[in-house]
Amino acid sequence: MGARNVTQTLRGALVLSSAAFIAKVLSAIYRVPFQNLVGDTGFYVYQQVYPLYGIGMTLALSGLPVFISKLVADAPDLASQQWVARRVYHWTLGLAVGLFLALQLGAPGLALGMGDTRLTALIRMVSWMFLVMPELAVSRGYYQGRLQMFPTARSQVIEQLVRVVIILVVAWWATTHDWSVYAMGTGTMVSGTLAALAAWAALPHWRRPVSGPVTATPHLGRRLLVEGGTLCLLTAIMVVLQLIDSFTVKNGLVAGGMSNSAAKSLKGVYDRAQPLVQLGLVVAVAFATSLLPALTSAAHHRQAQTFKRLTTTMMRLALVIATAASAGLITLMPWINQLLFGDAKGTEMLAIYMGSIVFATLIQTYNSVLQSRNQFKLTVVALLSGLVVKASVNQTAVHLWGGLGASLVTVGSLAVMTAIIWFGSAPQLRRGIWTVAFGVKLIGCLAGMVATVTIAKLSLQALIPALTQSRLAIGGALVVVIGVGVVVFIVAALSCRLLTVREWLTLPHAAGLLRYWQKLTQHGGK
Numbered sequence: 001m002g003a004r005n006v007t008q009t010l011r012g013a014l015v016l017s018s019a020a021f022i023a024k025v026l027s028a029i030y031r032v033p034f035q036n037l038v039g040d041t042g043f044y045v046y047q048q049v050y051p052l053y054g055i056g057m058t059l060a061l062s063g064l065p066v067f068i069s070k071l072v073a074d075a076p077d078l079a080s081q082q083w084v085a086r087r088v089y090h091w092t093l094g095l096a097v098g099l100f101l102a103l104q105l106g107a108p109g110l111a112l113g114m115g116d117t118r119l120t121a122l123i124r125m126v127s128w129m130f131l132v133m134p135e136l137a138v139s140r141g142y143y144q145g146r147l148q149m150f151p152t153a154r155s156q157v158i159e160q161l162v163r164v165v166i167i168l169v170v171a172w173w174a175t176t177h178d179w180s181v182y183a184m185g186t187g188t189m190v191s192g193t194l195a196a197l198a199a200w201a202a203l204p205h206w207r208r209p210v211s212g213p214v215t216a217t218p219h220l221g222r223r224l225l226v227e228g229g230t231l232c233l234l235t236a237i238m239v240v241l242q243l244i245d246s247f248t249v250k251n252g253l254v255a256g257g258m259s260n261s262a263a264k265s266l267k268g269v270y271d272r273a274q275p276l277v278q279l280g281l282v283v284a285v286a287f288a289t290s291l292l293p294a295l296t297s298a299a300h301h302r303q304a305q306t307f308k309r310l311t312t313t314m315m316r317l318a319l320v321i322a323t324a325a326s327a328g329l330i331t332l333m334p335w336i337n338q339l340l341f342g343d344a345k346g347t348e349m350l351a352i353y354m355g356s357i358v359f360a361t362l363i364q365t366y367n368s369v370l371q372s373r374n375q376f377k378l379t380v381v382a383l384l385s386g387l388v389v390k391a392s393v394n395q396t397a398v399h400l401w402g403g404l405g406a407s408l409v410t411v412g413s414l415a416v417m418t419a420i421i422w423f424g425s426a427p428q429l430r431r432g433i434w435t436v437a438f439g440v441k442l443i444g445c446l447a448g449m450v451a452t453v454t455i456a457k458l459s460l461q462a463l464i465p466a467l468t469q470s471r472l473a474i475g476g477a478l479v480v481v482i483g484v485g486v487v488v489f490i491v492a493a494l495s496c497r498l499l500t501v502r503e504w505l506t507l508p509h510a511a512g513l514l515r516y517w518q519k520l521t522q523h524g525g526k
Helices: 002-029 031-074 078-113 117-131 133-145 150-176 181-201 220-235 237-255 260-270 273-300 304-341 347-353 356-372 377-401 403-424 436-463 471-495 510-525
Strands: none
Touching: 002 031, 002 150, 002 273, 031 078, 031 117, 031 133, 031 150, 031 181, 031 220, 031 237, 031 260, 031 273, 031 304, 078 117, 078 133, 078 220, 117 133, 117 181, 133 150, 133 181, 150 181, 220 237, 220 356, 220 377, 237 260, 237 273, 237 356, 237 377, 237 403, 260 347, 260 403, 273 304, 273 347, 273 356, 304 347, 304 356, 304 436, 304 471, 347 403, 356 377, 356 403, 377 403, 436 471
16 A cells, blocks of 8 residues: 555656646746737736736645645544645635735725726736635645645646636737727736636535544644745745836836836836746756655655755756756847847846846755755745845836846845855755855856857857848747757766766656767767
């Protein structure tokens, strides 16, 4: 039975990870056609209110279900699991009703704080999805805790598919029928509630009458607040930073002398960074945290040497993949911006924003290490400190330097969070993970990749003077240049032994790559 449970757990984790990956990719890529349909000002309207939906989605999709699944898994029998689910449902229902009322009644004030009272209807429309949140969160967490991952996986994918289709259909309809950008935004916000209802309909009913004695979980409310709240805050950290931007970027631009309409348009350009960062985070965190189940098992069984090895592997992979993705996006940002969004507006501020991929990835990955040891306080302190930095400095930075200032503060606040989490943790936990030799090798690999990509980009522009006038041509050129960059980085990493063989083998298809590299180097040596 034990072996079967382990197999079921691993298979379920793979199913759930795959579904989460698909959902996050869908959540990122739809913004590109959406922006192309509604323009920068329409994108601004949507993105101003989106963080409120994003917080609700975090509660229902990832933050609370993970915590609830842990509570359910720890319960000794079915009756106790049902008791836990019902108790947590009551707590989350109270939270959901409170958030719904706060958004309904506070919408005019929130819209005024964002500098645009016409956003009131959008905020009120978002609030309805919070009423579905308790059912989604508890249902998903209950089945995950019982090692039944398919219901959650199915509901995640259905939710994002329904939402994306509604958003794009509404955007197309609004564009072809001359709706105002605010009517369009209100229509797209309906998608959150309808998608949540579709996801709920796809989940099996979890309330069943169960007889028998119940083993109550002590301090449930406190654990929900501390552990569940920490998970939700961590998962939603980029969304919370976006929410601070909603209150400060447009207002800061206007305070700096920009007209109201120009400020809305530039905020829409600034928000182009979101899908790019989200995709970078999905890839980097997915690879880095693939070892999380093994890490948790090592911590539970007090296997100190295995735990240390896995921690080192996770953190090195996180840094390598995140810095490579960030450096590539920064180097190619003019082309990426024009390919995806039709022009090169705001390229500098978008390029700077890409630095947030590195710090956000490290925060999420290292928090997995701390979580496996049931350490939560340090993460809370770090996240709150970074948010205070962002909230207190952002509008002034925007006033002085425009959108560039907001990008700098976002990266800076994430750097503060990373530093607090890293240096605040036990020295023995972080010792030896990133050595000087590793850092020098990584910088060398990145420099070689950036130099090669830059030369390839300039060469193509010289050979094809009209390259930047066609999005199709830019797309073809990007495929070539990105391929060159990936090959150069991998060859450099293998040549200087940036990662150990064991670390390479944690990546997909790395075994074949290593065999090919070994044959190549042996042949070259002869």
